[in-house]
Amino acid sequence: MVDEVIRQFGLKTHSMYEVEDSYSSTVYRCTLSRGENVFLKIPYSKLKFQRELEAYEILKGRVSIPELLDYWHGDDECPGAFLISExxxxxxxxxxxxxxAFQVGVLQAEMHNIRPPADNVLTGIQNEFPNWSDFVEKQFYSFAEDVKDVLEHHVNKQAIEKFEKMKNQLPAPDGPSFVHMDFRPANIIVDGDKVSGLIDFESVRFGSTEMDFTKLYRDFLRFDPALYSSFKEGYNTIRPLIDLDIVLPFYQFTDAFNSIGWCQRRGIEKNALFLEENLVRLKGFLK
Structure with a gap:
């Protein structure tokens, strides 16, 4: 498949290797014969391909992202592919x-300021905002089918009861906004004292901003109050930040639960460390 993608783009590669920390796509970093570095990305499905393609069109010139150099719609064997600048x-x-951290806040707020286009029919990026509560619930119970094969019955039952209780205490959703759905450090590129931009748009939606802070807080903001404070300052220069103290506990809990289900779907053995991390987190929330 990779050979066919290279042929479709007419690339002359000097070297290439598969990028780690890419869980829903196959990504290769390629050094071309003329010395330029580019990325080949093959999404997991046709839907993810279409989402990413539409995201590049929507975000271009509004948020700092790589340049989409070329794309291929794929065939029966390949769901599609992208050629992306570094x-x-x-x-x-x-x-x-x-x-x-301040610049990361600005970057996310600029993205969240983008509303669903009124004059453009999207086939990949769904607008989940009008039924946001149903969307969150559907995600949770979809993963619950996988989680029940991992957790003890009484723990699983306790988690579902906690979800229902916390869900009913949420404030009105904030949006509709362009939400990344995987806004985490691995997808935010930094060069020295500057944030270069954002990558990976295969899971994006229009929805409520409240879900989009979860992974950034889990993997970055919670470790240093100074970084957290600067992030909030940066975000507020573009748009008002919601009260994260109210919504984060719910989304941290559902993120841990859903991540356990994701590990079961994608293979417990190869995701054993991530599974264990989320089991510890979930049980901590249930205490």
């Missing part, structure tokens, strides 16, 4: 300055 830098880590 953003200079490396993924965000917790070892950055508050200035970077």
């Amino acid at each position: 953003l200079k830098g490396s993924p965000l880590t917790t070892k950055v300055s508050p200035t970077i």
